[in-house]
Amino acid sequence: MLKYIKSCISPELLKVLMEMGHSDEIVLADGNFPAASHNDKIVRLDGNDIPSILEGILFLMPLDTYVENPICLMMHGEEVERPQIWKEYEELVTKSENVFKAEYLSRESFYERAKTAYAIVTTSEKALYANIILKKGVIVEG
Amino acid sequence: MLKYIKSCISPELLKVLMEMGHSDEIVLADGNFPAASHNDKIVRLDGNDIPSILEGILFLMPLDTYVENPICLMMHGEEVERPQIWKEYEELVTKSENVFKAEYLSRESFYERAKTAYAIVTTSEKALYANIILKKGVIVEG
Amino acid sequence: MLKYIKSCISPELLKVLMEMGHSDEIVLADGNFPAASHNDKIVRLDGNDIPSILEGILFLMPLDTYVENPICLMMHGEEVERPQIWKEYEELVTKSENVFKAEYLSRESFYERAKTAYAIVTTSEKALYANIILKKGVIVEG
């Protein structure tokens, strides 16, 4: 553990976040996501939900402001209303980045995108619609 | 994830628990425990507290009934009253094993014991007095 | 060994089952299946037959209910009547999943499918027609 680092951010995840550069993407996947068959670099965070990990990451890592949508969410189809977990994400991202701009991908497109991500973080998140991809931005003052 | 396995029990931890035999010991260590300098086999469960892991382990792994004390706790010195976390442990163990028999070790003895354990599980547990060692018992029906 | 885990489920197999996500597939192969030349991840369970392994897996892992056929069987050609081992499989699956929906593949198609599976479990099963592929479902409560 270290000061300012949330306890759910493991040493391995922190190392991965630091090694990522501008435009590299990281997937935060729910507990049922087929992570190991879609990427070689897997960071397991069993027992944690995505919002707490997201908060820990956003504290340290800015999102990409050079693209329109630095966030990807996975749609399951005919959603009637915006899922609660997306509202949580929106709140956390807005707090950190002032804005929340997301791209919405079908399951197939999301899976394809996950294959080219820098890493996938597996969690025990149980909410539906919870999978999310973050694109890293530029650090001005390291 | 699998049915009946708590989500905080990672694949690696489950594999370790299965490979352990009768009388092998596992340490559940708080977030400040110097784990990597006391054992070669480390299972990290960042972001989790010990009681939820303990509950997940006890569901699957019986404690040793051939020794007087299959549990070790770490004393910090002149404790005035029994810490709250110990009461939680006692409740969880009693629910699973009907009885709670613990040995109390000084910090130095606990550290030495950790060196010979089968593995150390690192957690983000914040409570004081939370370090605990479990000695595995016999599985009658696998 | 652990409580509730059948003794034929090895630590390595359990770890593999946990790491698999929704829609990942696992092959249970008979003793003559050319496993190592069709997949990089091989779990050997020499000396065991498939029904006992299947029972151990189904206790822990739900099948995929989002696809029509979460099970694949391998046809050898002009079978006159349903092989005995398929009846065993049907019984085991129905007991666990209430329903048994299988796709039937030719030997060539089955081999191709095995190449993209998450893992192949090699057994000492001697029955003909015994090769089977399971597609993992969603865990609601981990």
Place this chain on the structure above:
Amino acid sequence: MLKYIKSCISPELLKVLMEMGHSDEIVLADGNFPAASHNDKIVRLDGNDIPSILEGILFLMPLDTYVENPICLMMHGEEVERPQIWKEYEELVTKSENVFKAEYLSRESFYERAKTAYAIVTTSEKALYANIILKKGVIVEG
């Protein structure tokens, strides 16, 4: 699989048996034996009992005739009568070697001996008193 090799003898076990030389020892351990903490070379045969493995080994590997007792059994203390599993062992060994000469060790001595063995085979044997050590003999005609 190969002709003449029992299906419970895995490729890895067969390789280990071949690499062993005159006087090297192998432990067949029951399902609760703390194998991984007593030896670096572990061959797992989950789901198998010891008699069937023993029979498969004895078909291929002679016992040492240069020592008085090429077999070690583990006593648990004040056994009243000879356990059934020992009778099975005696029958299997006598069939292969014409004679059954065993040394009886206390649990502590057996554990110490296991540390210096060439390898430990972990099984799912459930019988008590089932742990056994075999000392390899000389192959005259390879």
Place this chain on the structure above:
Amino acid sequence: MLKYIKSCISPELLKVLMEMGHSDEIVLADGNFPAASHNDKIVRLDGNDIPSILEGILFLMPLDTYVENPICLMMHGEEVERPQIWKEYEELVTKSENVFKAEYLSRESFYERAKTAYAIVTTSEKALYANIILKKGVIVEG
């Protein structure tokens, strides 16, 4: 060494033969064959000739009876008469399999086939025309 296993069959080769399944192929290559540049899995048996290895393999491994030619030989071109080493092979195979059915490949085709084999065994065989590929059959009773 083990009983019934010819001394020229190394532990590594035995393990490879066991891991092979129905229809996997193994190449027995003469001393000049460019083995390491044609396959990743190489078993070296320096100092041995192919007939003695072939005899050791055929004792343990049946050939495939589901294909027309479970054996491949390499032609060097306009052979006038059947090479002596092929007669040796025919005798050994017939003794074990009752029949000898071989496919004859050009050097280029043989090299291509070797790339997809399960493994190549390098020997010190000096006879011309000695390279041979065996396709593994089904083990009925393991």
Place this chain on the structure above:
Amino acid sequence: MLKYIKSCISPELLKVLMEMGHSDEIVLADGNFPAASHNDKIVRLDGNDIPSILEGILFLMPLDTYVENPICLMMHGEEVERPQIWKEYEELVTKSENVFKAEYLSRESFYERAKTAYAIVTTSEKALYANIILKKGVIVEG
């Protein structure tokens, strides 16, 4: 790079700092320190001086307040006056920890201590008397 993390703190160093627990020690060594012959875990930070690394570490990692001297410095012998680099260290530590309590070791003792440290960070620091050991404290809020 990440927000709040000084750019001289490499991903590997950050991972090491996180894995360290209460009472584990880390050595910041000057450019001539024989690091690789005194510890197995080496983090190279070529091109950096110690004060900037120290500042980056102290921002994230508290020093141990349970021991009298959480800092070790290496004396070279008959120093007449306090070296400038020690004053820099004192300022940095005091800013972060409010107090600066250091133990002074001879070269031999310092080298011995370095062998049991969790890791050694090699730098390009050129100042004399610059070697320093930090003992990690307790993180209350991770």
Place this chain on the structure above:
Amino acid sequence: MLKYIKSCISPELLKVLMEMGHSDEIVLADGNFPAASHNDKIVRLDGNDIPSILEGILFLMPLDTYVENPICLMMHGEEVERPQIWKEYEELVTKSENVFKAEYLSRESFYERAKTAYAIVTTSEKALYANIILKKGVIVEG
């Protein structure tokens, strides 16, 4: 450290520079460059800026004189005037090579080129337009 080698040149970087041959390329990347996702061989030099590394490299490694432009720079688009860091590069290269001939690539082309480079050196350089590729020349007298 060694004589004549700048302290920011790490042992690993020096080894990489030596192993490179005529026409191999090395990328010096700023702190935000997505290095690990564009090349397998990464040399991290956290805490250092590019000009000091460039100076250290040019002292040891000549640039390729057989191609028109042994240097690549990355354009970000409509630069109005030549960035300051390019002037620094020009000065350093001219001092060592007498001439400064650079190719200017778009971000996409630069990224593609980085994938085929021999290695990428990651730095903490903060200047914009700082990414640079060097093509190694011929050593006449080693």
Place this chain on the structure above:
Amino acid sequence: MLKYIKSCISPELLKVLMEMGHSDEIVLADGNFPAASHNDKIVRLDGNDIPSILEGILFLMPLDTYVENPICLMMHGEEVERPQIWKEYEELVTKSENVFKAEYLSRESFYERAKTAYAIVTTSEKALYANIILKKGVIVEG
């Protein structure tokens, strides 16, 4: 060192030469050749020139007599007269093989050919036109 083996032939090179089979090729590259970016198997022989290595290799390894040109040389373009180093090569090869038959490749073709070679030996040869590829022949009496 061994009798009859020139001291410039390293243990690793000797092992590589032995593992090569009929028609496998080995590149002897000058000090500026970009070896590591053109082949995965690299044998470094720093400090040695090519003629002495060539002599050591030819003593042990015959060239291929089944192809027209078992030797490849690299042309740099409009050579006016035959380089001195080629004369050395011709003398060495003729002494060993009675004949010197070489194919002459452009730089691009030579580089492509090097990619498919069994290995590249890097030397400190300084002569121009010195790169050479040898195709291994058949050993009749091993």
Place this chain on the structure above:
Amino acid sequence: MLKYIKSCISPELLKVLMEMGHSDEIVLADGNFPAASHNDKIVRLDGNDIPSILEGILFLMPLDTYVENPICLMMHGEEVERPQIWKEYEELVTKSENVFKAEYLSRESFYERAKTAYAIVTTSEKALYANIILKKGVIVEG
């Protein structure tokens, strides 16, 4: 294969022989020798007898002339007359070294000596009394 190297000398053995220096020892062990439990470096030469390997080694490697007995043989006890295999060894060594000076060790001493040898070569030698240790001498002209 290479010219002058006997075909039973494998690439790995040749590499080991070259890496050995003056006074390093190598064990040639019969088929029943417990090699893997007495040394970490094992070179397997299954299917070969010791005299042919010995001849291949002696052609390349001189014995140590600085010690009284560069050869060790293993006594089994009350040998009545000199075993035939020792006469073979004597003939081979005398042919190469002009003299045959051997030390005779008990089984226990031989086993201890094998532990400190540079490597053990396992063979399929069936003769009794065949184990032999060679101490490498000085190469004057490499």
Place this chain on the structure above:
Amino acid sequence: MLKYIKSCISPELLKVLMEMGHSDEIVLADGNFPAASHNDKIVRLDGNDIPSILEGILFLMPLDTYVENPICLMMHGEEVERPQIWKEYEELVTKSENVFKAEYLSRESFYERAKTAYAIVTTSEKALYANIILKKGVIVEG
């Protein structure tokens, strides 16, 4: 290759020299030295003699001036006069360090010292009395 680095200094040796710190020792061993049995870190420089390597090292690495004898030589016993190779060493060292101060060790002491060295460089040096140990000094300006 790089400018200023002698071609006999391999990339691996240069990396080792850089990683060494003040007081670490490196052994330059003749062609018969039993290097691999006396140290885990071996740098092979087959085909090179020690004086040329020594010259390359001394150009980059200062010797330790804090000890009386930063150089160790190996005596073979009753040398009548100073060997020629020592005179070469003296000349090279004096040119670089202005002074030549050596300790003379017996063969046994030299071998023991080599075990604790940072690395051993194996060469093809043929001169007697050529083994030499260098103790690294302090780099003031890196």
